[in-house]
Structures are given as structure tokens and as C-alpha cells.
Amino acid sequence: MSIAHAADLAYAAAASPGGSGPSQAVVQILFLAALFAIFYFLLIRPQQRQRRQREAMLNAVKRGDRVVTSGGLHGTVVGVNEHTVVLKVADQVKLEFERSAIGRIVAQGEKEGA
Numbered sequence: 001m002s003i004a005h006a007a008d009l010a011y012a013a014a015a016s017p018g019g020s021g022p023s024q025a026v027v028q029i030l031f032l033a034a035l036f037a038i039f040y041f042l043l044i045r046p047q048q049r050q051r052r053q054r055e056a057m058l059n060a061v062k063r064g065d066r067v068v069t070s071g072g073l074h075g076t077v078v079g080v081n082e083h084t085v086v087l088k089v090a091d092q093v094k095l096e097f098e099r100s101a102i103g104r105i106v107a108q109g110e111k112e113g114a
Helices: 003-015 021-059
Strands: 066-069 074-080 084-090 093-098 102-106
Touching: 021 102, 066 084, 074 093
Parallel strands: none
Antiparallel strands: 066 074, 066 102, 074 084, 084 093
């Protein structure tokens, strides 16, 4: 049963004369509960899972990792603090970034240009 079909049934039940009483309220409550369940399983849970994966990735950053920042800057981690990382981007060029600025860790064997 699609959401549009359920909405049509709820509307038809509300528009029908007589006998609507408590059954109309039950239909509306069930419809709202189903709508909430759909939002929860399609939007909220996947976002929570992505957030946990990102936090695990950021906590796993260590010296020597090749990373790409959210701005697209490629570098090697040379220092890790609680909230910041220091990236070496060229010879004698080190930049300090917030840990949250790391977009991804480039896995060993993966080509950066790919």
C-alpha cells in the first residue's frame, strides 16, 4: 500500500457521512505513526550510521597517513592533537587543520589521482 493510497483512504474515511467517530482518529494516528517510521528508517538511521563511521575514521587518523581535506588539499599527517592535525603538503610546508576538515584517508595502494 503506497503512502498516497493510504492518504486517499484516510481522506475518504473522513469525508464519508456518519460513523466516522473513533475509527477516523485511529486511522490518522496510524498514518502519522507510519509516516514517522518511514522518516526514521529512510533518513535518521542512515545519517546516524554515516556519522558514526566518520567519527571512527577521524579517530583513526595517525602520523604517516595520507589524507585529503574537505577542501581538496592532499597531505601527510605529521602531527595529531585532540582537535587538530598538522599536514605536510610540500617540502618544509606544514599546515594545521581541524580534525573535522579531513574528508578521507587515502588507503595504501590507492592512487590519489584516481
